[in-house]
Amino acid sequence: MAPPRLIARHLAHPRGVFGRFVGGLMNRYNGRMNRFALELLGAGSSDRVVEIGFGGGVTLAPLLESAAHVTAVDRSRDVVEWARARFRTMVDDGRAEFRVGEVEALPLESEQFHKACSVNTVYFWRSLPEGAREIRRVLRKDGLLALGFLPGEAMARLGYPEDIFSFRAVDDIRNALKQAGFGVVEVHRPGPDTAWVVIVAK
Numbered sequence: 001m002a003p004p005r006l007i008a009r010h011l012a013h014p015r016g017v018f019g020r021f022v023g024g025l026m027n028r029y030n031g032r033m034n035r036f037a038l039e040l041l042g043a044g045s046s047d048r049v050v051e052i053g054f055g056g057g058v059t060l061a062p063l064l065e066s067a068a069h070v071t072a073v074d075r076s077r078d079v080v081e082w083a084r085a086r087f088r089t090m091v092d093d094g095r096a097e098f099r100v101g102e103v104e105a106l107p108l109e110s111e112q113f114h115k116a117c118s119v120n121t122v123y124f125w126r127s128l129p130e131g132a133r134e135i136r137r138v139l140r141k142d143g144l145l146a147l148g149f150l151p152g153e154a155m156a157r158l159g160y161p162e163d164i165f166s167f168r169a170v171d172d173i174r175n176a177l178k179q180a181g182f183g184v185v186e187v188h189r190p191g192p193d194t195a196w197v198v199i200v201a202k
């Protein structure tokens with residue numbers, strides 16, 4: 001079922017007290033897709049990882065447990081502040097960094113990450129080619145991306161509001177990633193009946 005419009009607007013850009021509440025909903029309802037994406041990402045103890053669009057932050061604790069360093073970027077200033085407060089010790093220890101920024105112009109240097117992940121964000125990217133190019137730019141040459149999303153056809157079927165969510169076809173994302181320089185692009189589903197997918201690109 002599609003989320004009500006007010007919630008949908010905060011999924012796109014969480015703000016204030018209600019945005020924080022919606023962050024809790026994200027963590028609850030998106031948990032399975034995020035866990036599957038992290039499994040495919042396979043972040044290890046020497047990996048520097050970047051996550052883009054972390055929202056309620058369901059991935060942050062497991063990533064910080066497994067990776068050497070986590071940089072997390074979100075366009076919402078509020079979620080960045082909440083994450084900085086929640087993981088202050090990790091930030092002070094130099095193991096985590098939270099930045100305000102957009103996938104189309106990441107505020108990050110090139111080729112510094114082994115792994116990148118982004119879950120439930122492609123519906124809000126202003127440009128698939130620019131987002132894909134930016135992620136490719138900040139990854140090392142042998143870097144790996146896990147990108148989780150609900151394909152557009154499922155969103156249409158479920159009645160998601162198209163003025164808030166851009167419906168993305170799997171093939172459009174695959175093509176944007178290939179154009180951006182990813183040589184191998186694989187589509188994963190945990191089971192044949194799962195509507196959402198996680199694309200792994202390297």
Ligand SMILES: C[S@@+](CC[C@H](N)C(=O)[O-])C[C@H]1O[C@@H](n2cnc3c(N)ncnc32)[C@H](O)[C@@H]1O
Nearest residue numbers: 013026030053054055075076102103119120124
């Ligand atoms: C639906 S939430 C998903 C949060 C989390 N990844 C999950 O699966 O529960 C989308 C998040 O991506 C952020 N976001 C949307 N568009 C973005 C963009 N172009 N660049 C960076 N962050 C973006 C939003 O601010 C929001 O926090």
